[in-house]
Amino acid sequence: MKITIESPQPGAQDEIIIRCAALDDDLLNLIYALKMGRDKLSGYSEKGMTMLSIQDIYYFESVDNRVFAYCEKEVYEVRRKLYELEAEYAYTDFLRASKSTIVNISKIARLTSAFNGRLEARLKNGEKTIISRQYVPELKKKLGIER
Amino acid sequence: MKRLKNFIQWFVYITTGILIVTAISFSILTDGTMPTVTLWQMLLAGFLTAGVTALFSPDEQTSKRAFLIGMFGHYLCLCAVMVGCGVWFGWINLTLPGVLMMCVDVALVYGITFTIYCLLEKKNADELNRKLQEKYNA
Numbered sequence: 001m002k003i004t005i006e007s008p009q010p011g012a013q014d015e016i017i018i019r020c021a022a023l024d025d026d027l028l029n030l031i032y033a034l035k036m037g038r039d040k041l042s043g044y045s046e047k048g049m050t051m052l053s054i055q056d057i058y059y060f061e062s063v064d065n066r067v068f069a070y071c072e073k074e075v076y077e078v079r080r081k082l083y084e085l086e087a088e089y090a091y092t093d094f095l096r097a098s099k100s101t102i103v104n105i106s107k108i109a110r111l112t113s114a115f116n117g118r119l120e121a122r123l124k125n126g127e128k129t130i131i132s133r134q135y136v137p138e139l140k141k142k143l144g145i146e147r
Numbered sequence: 148m149k150r151l152k153n154f155i156q157w158f159v160y161i162t163t164g165i166l167i168v169t170a171i172s173f174s175i176l177t178d179g180t181m182p183t184v185t186l187w188q189m190l191l192a193g194f195l196t197a198g199v200t201a202l203f204s205p206d207e208q209t210s211k212r213a214f215l216i217g218m219f220g221h222y223l224c225l226c227a228v229m230v231g232c233g234v235w236f237g238w239i240n241l242t243l244p245g246v247l248m249m250c251v252d253v254a255l256v257y258g259i260t261f262t263i264y265c266l267l268e269k270k271n272a273d274e275l276n277r278k279l280q281e282k283y284n285a
Contacts, residue, residue, distance in 0.1 A: 106283045111275050113268035115214055119275070143278035 043076025059103040162193030164256035
């Protein structure tokens with residue numbers, strides 16, 4: 001693998017571009033490490049702005065066109081759209097669970113079957129969220145149970 | 148393709164349930180012998196009821212109460228289909244006892260099918276939990 005380091009234009013944000021013919025397991029692991037290890041997200045609460053570590057976020061939920069990040073005990077508003085977060089964290093532990101939620105599967109303590117083909121995810125902080133039927137195949141793929 | 152897969156899945160579950168209930172019925176109510184044509188009738192009944200079941204697809208946002216009401220409506224549709232099949236195939240007469248007996252049989256098949264479905268869903272969830280444990284040592 002060839003690695004090239006360039007200096008960005010003045011004022012430009014640091015950026016990592018991965019140029020590849022196909023995303024293999026090594027590259028996916030690299031992206032995962034970059035995203036989950038270093039990425040920070042601005043979260044807003046009554047106390048002001050906080051830089052949230054992605055690993056600390058249990059799930060994102062969209063309510064009334066506002067997106068909230070739920071950590072173990074705290075909730076922060078995130079000024080991003082749900083589909084943007086879904087695209088940005090596609091190769092990480094974050095899974096689109098329903099029309100209004102994205103869940104961090106590393107924070108799932110247990111899954112139980114709910115009616116109508118859905119799964120109920122009990123998170124490590126005791127909260128529960130539903131994984132819709134249409135997103136269960138993606139969950140299986142992330143856990144390596146592709147059929 | 149997804150609809151077809153869904154239909155085939157329900158056809159297998161329901162036909163298994165019909166087979167069990169028919170085996171019990173024939174053992175209790177007859178001398179235990181069954182005409183060959185009954186096997187084809189069972190398959191056709193399974194096909195028709197699987198079709199009805201595949202169409203019964205509650206919305207994701209359905210509440211538990213609405214889901215249960217929908218299930219009851221689904222059961223009534225299945226009873227109607229099976230009473231029709233029962234009269235057509237000569238399994239029952241179109242009398243109150245005949246119709247009630249068919250409704251009981253449908254309830255038994257419904258119960259068996261639902262049990263199979265729940266067991267498979269639980270197995271699915273157990274496998275996912277095992278994978279979660281392996282990956283994240285939860």
